[in-house]
Amino acid sequence: MNRSFRVVILSWEFPPRIVGGIAPHVYNLSRDLVRRGIDTYVVTCDFPGAREYEEIDGVHVFRADSYTSPSPDFATWVYLMNINMEKESAALIRRLDGQINLIHAHDWLVANSAIGLKHIFRVPLVATIHSTEIGRRNGLYTNYERMIHQTETRLTHEAWKVICCSQYMTSHVEWAFGLPKDKIITIPNGVDAGAFSKKFNGDKVRSRYARADEKIVLFVGRLVHEKGVHVLIGAMPEVLARVNAKFVIVGNGYMKDPLIGQVHRMGLGHKACFTGFIDDQTLKLLYSCADVCVVPSLYEPFGITALEAMAAHVPVVVSDVGGLSEIIEHDKTGVKVYPDNSNSLAWGITRVLLDPDYADWVKTNAYNKVSKKYTWKKIGKRTKTLYRRVYHEYRSGPWKPA
Amino acid sequence: MRVIIFTWEFPPRIVGELSRYVNRLAVELVRRKIDTHVVTYHDSWTGYHKGIDGVKAYRVSNPITAQLNIITWDLTLNKEIERTAASIYYKTKRKVDLIDAHDWHFIPAAVNLKKAFDIPFIFSVDSLENQRSHGSSAPINLSIKSIEWLGAHEAERIVVKSERMRQEVNRIYKVRDKKISVVSPYASGWIDEILESYRKALKGASKSLA
Numbered sequence: 289m290n291r292s293f294r295v296v297i298l299s300w301e302f303p304p305r306i307v308g309g310i311a312p313h314v315y316n317l318s319r320d321l322v323r324r325g326i327d328t329y330v331v332t333c334d335f336p337g338a339r340e341y342e343e344i345d346g347v348h349v350f351r352a353d354s355y356t357s358p359s360p361d362f363a364t365w366v367y368l369m370n371i372n373m374e375k376e377s378a379a380l381i382r383r384l385d386g387q388i389n390l391i392h393a394h395d396w397l398v399a400n401s402a403i404g405l406k407h408i409f410r411v412p413l414v415a416t417i418h419s420t421e422i423g424r425r426n427g428l429y430t431n432y433e434r435m436i437h438q439t440e441t442r443l444t445h446e447a448w449k450v451i452c453c454s455q456y457m458t459s460h461v462e463w464a465f466g467l468p469k470d471k472i473i474t475i476p477n478g479v480d481a482g483a484f485s486k487k488f489n490g491d492k493v494r495s496r497y498a499r500a501d502e503k504i505v506l507f508v509g510r511l512v513h514e515k516g517v518h519v520l521i522g523a524m525p526e527v528l529a530r531v532n533a534k535f536v537i538v539g540n541g542y543m544k545d546p547l548i549g550q551v552h553r554m555g556l557g558h559k560a561c562f563t564g565f566i567d568d569q570t571l572k573l574l575y576s577c578a579d580v581c582v583v584p585s586l587y588e589p590f591g592i593t594a595l596e597a598m599a600a601h602v603p604v605v606v607s608d609v610g611g612l613s614e615i616i617e618h619d620k621t622g623v624k625v626y627p628d629n630s631n632s633l634a635w636g637i638t639r640v641l642l643d644p645d646y647a648d649w650v651k652t653n654a655y656n657k658v659s660k661k662y663t664w665k666k667i668g669k670r671t672k673t674l675y676r677r678v679y680h681e682y683r684s685g686p687w688k689p690a
Numbered sequence: 691m692r693v694i695i696f697t698w699e700f701p702p703r704i705v706g707e708l709s710r711y712v713n714r715l716a717v718e719l720v721r722r723k724i725d726t727h728v729v730t731y732h733d734s735w736t737g738y739h740k741g742i743d744g745v746k747a748y749r750v751s752n753p754i755t756a757q758l759n760i761i762t763w764d765l766t767l768n769k770e771i772e773r774t775a776a777s778i779y780y781k782t783k784r785k786v787d788l789i790d791a792h793d794w795h796f797i798p799a800a801v802n803l804k805k806a807f808d809i810p811f812i813f814s815v816d817s818l819e820n821q822r823s824h825g826s827s828a829p830i831n832l833s834i835k836s837i838e839w840l841g842a843h844e845a846e847r848i849v850v851k852s853e854r855m856r857q858e859v860n861r862i863y864k865v866r867d868k869k870i871s872v873v874s875p876y877a878s879g880w881i882d883e884i885l886e887s888y889r890k891a892l893k894g895a896s897k898s899l900a
Contacts, residue, residue: 357832360761370765404773405802408802439754690784
């Protein structure tokens with residue numbers, strides 16, 4: 289093979305279109321793959337003001353019409369959007385004379401395109417499963433959820449290898465889709481540590497959210513049940529009895545109003561601040577002046593906010609679930625508490641706030657860990673190794689375009 | 691000439707009149723020495739079957755059993771249609787001249803195969819969503835219309851069964867008359883007119899026989 293290794297990555301979100309964690313993931317991964325000499329094409333959905341084609345740090349980004357006519361529901365829209373995504377991808381691959389080595393799909397949102405392209409061009413497919421329907425809903429109760437679950441199942445069965453971002457997700461995905469163990473590869477998620485660890489002057493931002501004599505207890509995430517913000521609010525009285533603090537809660541979600549109601553019923557409205565969605569820069573400033581960052585999730589495939597806090601030199605208190613259990617070592621890189629337990633959480637938070645030496649120890653260890661272990665460089669390297677391995681197996685097998 | 695026919699109904703599966711028409715068409719094409727492959731849907735009788743009339747039929751089912759509506763059912767099923775058509779393409783050493791897609795169901799597969807392999811396709815219209823849904827603009831009907839629109843504009847030619855349908859396709863999908871062939875399936879010599887439309891499609895796509 290004289291040309292470089294060529295991959296087509298499918299993702300329904302890519303900056304500036306950012307819905308959740310897949311966009312930054314694919315953005316960082318694709319840039320690192322280019323640095324490793326891989327010819328990288330991303331096909332994604334359009335976004336107002338973004339170009340149909342552009343090159344970002346060497347990544348070829350194509351944005352397909354995301355189907356904007358009315359659709360009956362979200363899942364049906366996903367399949368309709370995939371008509372356009374697959375059409376654009378097929379045209380792209382034809383322009384490349386069918387000469388691609390691999391297709392890499394991210395979650396069920398692009399499953400239809402990925403499966404279709406795999407069979408049309410007969411190239412191997414790799415799928416990253418970021419989260420599962422059965423995990424998000426804690427079970428399958430409706431046809432809607434079952435259809436998505438079956439689509440995820442199909443994607444993982446059609447894939448040559450499946451990538452998960454934590455040991456927890458690996459065993460969850462193995463169970464959820466009935467996959468053989470050796471089909472799933474664990475490649476931990478990453479954080480751009482440099483972007484969070486810069487020294488910011490956060491005083492101006494600090495005064496916007498808290499008084500000078502208040503410690504800042506920070507939560508960042510979607511305000512949905514499984515993120516456990518209600519457990520954090522339940523811990524407020526016990527923390528406030530010992531430390532003067534402000535609970536700053538960043539993010540939006542269907543739980544926002546119930547959570548605000550919960551705080552007010554407790555008579556602690558003045559001790560909590562719901563900021564809603566805030567921009568990247570403000571978030572980084574807020575991290576830089578937080579005294580502790582709390583991740584009280586009940587379900588967490590990975591826990592990227594814990595990594596961001598660690599990169600920003602903020603001590604973290606996390607519930608001992610899912611991916612968080614693997615990132616944090618108790619009393620070394622953070623504090624682990626019992627999930628769904630406000631007393632335990634209050635204990636963890638006060639422990640960090642009342643003992644500055646302990647907080648220093650934890651955040652220094654944490655920073656050293658993220659800057660070594662959870663770098664994009666490492667992920668790009670391991671992903672490239674996996675690509676090569678899959679392509680090698682494929683090349684020595686009989687299934688090929690004739 | 692080698693043709694792949696896409697249809698969502700084919701004997702023994704009979705939903706409406708399309709099934710028997712496509713069967714009659716396939717048999718006539720074989721008689722005219724055209725290598726005819728029919729790719730269709732069946733829930734249980736899946737796989738390859740060559741009839742005594744020489745028609746090669748491939749029946750696929752949908753692996754996704756939980757569905758919300760006809761769109762999700764159709765678009766997931768299209769993956770199996772694509773897989774089967776691609777297999778025919780590779781097995782025949784990439785010598786497929788034309789795809790003839792009947793009604794909207796497998797238009798997405800026809801479009802993707804055209805983009806991937808440069809195989810022109812014909813959109814054969816039996817009925818249109820606008821008539822079936824009495825002009826409804828509910829999201830589900832609009833979705834089907836958007837697929838018909840895609841087919842009308844990506845197809846090399848459109849074949850309809852009456853002058854009235856030509857007007858409808860022209861009115862709803864803004865396709866110029868020259869692109870549409872009217873072939874009444876009950877007129878004598880209809881199969882010659884079908885073949886003529888196939889030849890026009892190949893010529894329009896600047897293709898000689900593969």
